[in-house]
Amino acid sequence: MTTDTARDLLLDGFGRIRDGVPEVVDGLSVDELLWRPDADANHIAWLVWHLARQQDDQVSQLTKADSSVWVGDGWVDRFGLPYPPDTHGWSMSSKDVGRFTVADPELFAGYQGAVHERTVAYVEGLDAAAYGRVIDRRWNPPVTAGVRIMSVLEDAAKHLGQAEYVRGMVERRR
Structure with a gap:
């Protein structure tokens, strides 16, 4: 596979996430965005926020940015969530998910769009050597930038699919 082919595939995949976020929240009320199939399930709002936060956090680390888009571009303040600014959703309890609030459903697409822009800039700058750069030696085999960016895409796609489900x-409940 050429570097151009890898880049095109990654950009297509991340573009599908960007396009899917507004589609999954469009037309839903705040109550519907926060509806949970059971007391321990994640709701659409949390799933969409988390898929963007994990992408933002990991791509920010890959780019060695001074801060995440979440903090640096003020999304943390716009969302006004009851969590510390560095929260991204990993290891959150069911109770934590239940504390999630939605100030404005349009924030999801805006935030994901900003994260997407940083992701695209990173992916467009990758060359063959960059894909193979080891970024985490705690794993066996060590994690490369190429493996990490693919992992970010996979996680975002899984959470988008969960939100769509x-x-x-929600729609069947109507």
Whole structure:
């Protein structure tokens, strides 16, 4: 596979996440965005926020940015969530998910769009050597930048699919 092919595939995949976020929240009320299939399930709002936060956090680390888009561009303040600014959703309890609030449903697409822009800039700058750069030696085999960016895409796609599934459940409740 050429570097151009890898870049095109990654950009297509991340573009699908960017396009899917507004589609999954469009037309839903705040109550519907926060509806949970059961007391321990994640709701659409949390899933969409988390998929963007994990992408933002990991791409910010890959780019060695001074801060995440979440903090640096003020999304943390716009969302006004009841969590510390560095929260990204990993290891959150069901109770923590239940504390999630939605100030404005349009924030999801805006935030994901800003994260997407940073992701695109990073992916467009990758060359063959960059894909193979080791970024985390705690794993066996060590994690490369190419493996990490693919992992970020996979995680975002899984959470978007989960949010789409929950949306289907919300729509059947109507």
